[in-house]
Amino acid sequence: MWTEDVERGATYPRTVVVLAASVIAVSFIGFFVGVRESATEGAEGHPTRLQVDSALVAPALSYAQLREKSRTAPTTQAEALRKIAAVPSEDGNRDGERTYTDVLARSNLRAYDGAPPMVPHPIPIRGDLPCLTCHDQGLVVGSLRAPAVSHAKLTNCVQCHVPANGPFPDGFPADIEPIALNEFSGLAAAHQSPRAWDGAPPVVPHSTWMRQECDSCHGPSGAPGIRTTHPLRQNCLQCHATSAILENRPMEQLPFGSELLR
């Protein structure tokens, strides 16, 4: 939940951040290698696994450790602010073109606005998944971003997030031709938000269900076109209203007519 006591800002020692950064870099390289046309037909003969140097892989924290961490290593406000301040932000009016491009890029991994994004890089098939190593707080390495989880931390990530490029290892000649095409046309993501007047804070143009952590997309690890212009402000919903209609809240539960809240 928005109001849940979820930590913000850096809590990892610097070495861990560096290690984790290496991991995401390796993952992205792995992804682009993985999606290249396979040049190694007939690479049969040996069981292959995801080729990642294990020395580079930071161990995933267990949930017990996460809880422990939040008790023992409180974030200082100064640390958090340093991290936020280090991210370049655009002041004032956003470039609409940039927003549009970033929203569109975001849509490519989702069936509709609000669908769980697919995973754009290879992941282990089984075992303890190290997803939170990068996606717990979010990471930015150069132009590569690993967004923080947008919802309360749940345990079985692959229940909802599946690999966009299939589960099989390199050299596994899978038949990727679909049985039939699909003509579903999903709800588009908004690339602009209603405001009461020019300069008024825009309302949240989407449901916040499973998207309670605004920082995930709009914080330091978000895409530039949808990143907040004022990262020092921490209480987003203080100024940006949610909509009962988008939240799909039953009308009878509302104290006022829905029109007022739209």
Added chain:
Amino acid sequence: MSVDRRSFLKMTAMATAAATLTHTGTSVRDAHGEVPLPSDGVKWDKAPCRFCGTGCHVQVGVKEGRVVSIAGDRLAEVNKGLLCVKGYHVGLILYGKDRLTTPLLRRGDKFDPISWDEAIQIIAERVQKGSSGFAMYGSGQWTIPEGYAANKLMKGGLGNNHVDPNARLCMASAVTGFLSTYGVDEPAGCYDDLDKCDVVILWGNNPAEMHPVLFSRVIDRRSRGENVRIIDIGTRRTRSTDFADDYLEMRPHGDLAIANGIAHLLVKESGYDKQFVTDFCNFRADSEPAELLGKETSFADYQKQIEEYTPQRVEELSGVPADKIRMLADLFKNPSLKITSLWCMGMNQHTRGTAINSLVHGIHLLSGHFGKPGDAPTSLTGQPSACGTVREVGTLAHTLPGGRLIAKDAHRAETEKFWNVPNGRINPKPGYHTVLMWEKFSTPAEKGGDIHTIWVQVTNPGQTLPNLPKLFNHRSAGDKFLIVSDVYPTATTAAADLILPSALWVEKNGMFGNSERRTQQWFRMVMPPGQARDDCWQTIAVARRLWELGHPGMRDKDGRFLFHTVDENGNEVPIWQWEHYYDVNVDKRLFEEYRLFTTMKHKNLAPYDEYVKARGLRWPVVQQQDGSWRETRFRFAEFDDPFVEKGRRIQFYHSVTNDDKALVWFRPYEPPPEVPDNEYPLWLCTGRVLEHWHTGTMTMRVPQLHRAMPQAYVEVHPEDAARLGIGNGSSVIVESRRGQITLRAWIQGRGAPPKGVIFVPFFDERLLVNLVTLDAHDPFSKQPDYKKCAVRLRKAPV
């Protein structure tokens, strides 16, 4: 794997918002000065998910007549707003490009479009050819009203009982397990047990992939700091194993030995709950000849029979170390722990399925781990309405609605009364169960194959029947006719003579019943494509055509149509005409009639309108003094079940022995019907994967799910692979005494079978593993065993 990123983007873009983002740049305002949002005009309504038996509720977003969005329903107790990857993409199943949109009749090797009128006439004529050879093969995906209408047409109209569902392949052994233990079907507990238990035992079950939302309900408790011990008993490592505290790897059929081993230690070491057993249990053993309800036995006899299942003996039979058997028994001996057992196909698709089901109930009863929140033996179902439509509506070949049996005179008489049909209309002889029905259909009439026509609705037997070469093979059997109602082309429609296009999920009104006795309702939200129509309408239209042709079974005692339906003014509505089908709510009309049946077995249902308001209600649903309707979470327990008498604590009020006691069974270990030998040295197990639901008819047409798991494979242990010179991606032939298929090998893949075991998922219609599986089945439930047979593996020639 080789994937071209451009083609991937192109493909996903087709299914995304991208196409509707038509402009760039700064804020655009409409004529009223408002900034338009893509979500403007989206209407939301509730529906249960179309896929598994968990019964999550989704919120369906509809815009301009099309489903555009799905959200987890936060008001749903089952899933509390969460879904799995299939559920999030359930809206896309409506929009595969190859939806069936017109009736098609086979002419030689091709299909010609025909009108609905012609199609209905052809079906009616096949019935007229001989009512007794006409069968219906349905499904746990039938909505409750669909199954009820088919059941009434066959049993109350045609007077033959040849209607059976695919659920026979899915949970029939769970039914016989409940019946032979408690005298009444379906779990006593519910999903609330998952929130309260200290220990979860997975009996051959992989909920991390098959019931992910329920599994999350357990493992997310750990993230909140609670302790839940997960014990995985299985024949291969799965994603569930990754979350388990203990993994007990057993040999196929080892579960029979393990359950008996736990019972042995409970009894031997006086660790059982004496008070519970004295107050609430009788003992039972197999009769000669073997019958479902067996024969009475004493505790002393039971003790003697269970004697041989020492931990050492169990280790020999099951492969699970003796100290692990002791560990399990110690857990059951501890009255302060709350233990929930979960199972699904591992225990049900088993030639001793009834036996292992009753044994697991038995150890819960012996140890008193029953009837308290968190203490429950709970079977899960794989289909959204296996419980609602099959088990409760009674669409099996031997059952009638509300837990009634065809073999019982009183049950038939009461059903005839509710249906207002003449005495004797219902045939006292049970119909053919699934395996027999398809065997008779694939056999020429002159050789005893007395089923000449099968009408399949909402299922895909051409992919799911075991031993397909034997059971799905009517084309060379003479004058046979296969009718298939479906939404997409399948392995079954490929062999059909007549194909009928059906409405799917929120293209029609519907009701489902999930694994925890929860009855759910939804309304039509979008129109079906082309000429696709509701299965229930199809059934009623055929019934009406038979009426017009003078079939006597289509009239009730008063000469009225079997599905006589009136509007609020009492005038008959011609619901057999499609343009009038939605003039009234036919679902409500059928459901209110069906409700009459539900009180005999205390499975009371509320009026239809109560389900409109709720996210499902768990039966028995009983009206309170203030007029409200109250659901029941824990059956047979005084603190919650309104039918338990005061002061009884636990009351099994449908007891087989008529004394309010449940039965603790002795059932011996028996080896599987086919075991690996020199010729066929490996075990084959089959099953599902997270991304695809059953035969993949729907999920293989969802780009996101298809890409995440594009094809079937065979999981092989590294040592077996090395021995055969097989690597990841190698093309291999899996061969049994019945047939063979060629698949790609996956080593250390999604699951990890032990040496000597291979696993193949059954979702891929291009790679039919059921050409290989065995049709041996449980003697009581008639459910086949897809989980074990003997095969050999070799590298395919290049």
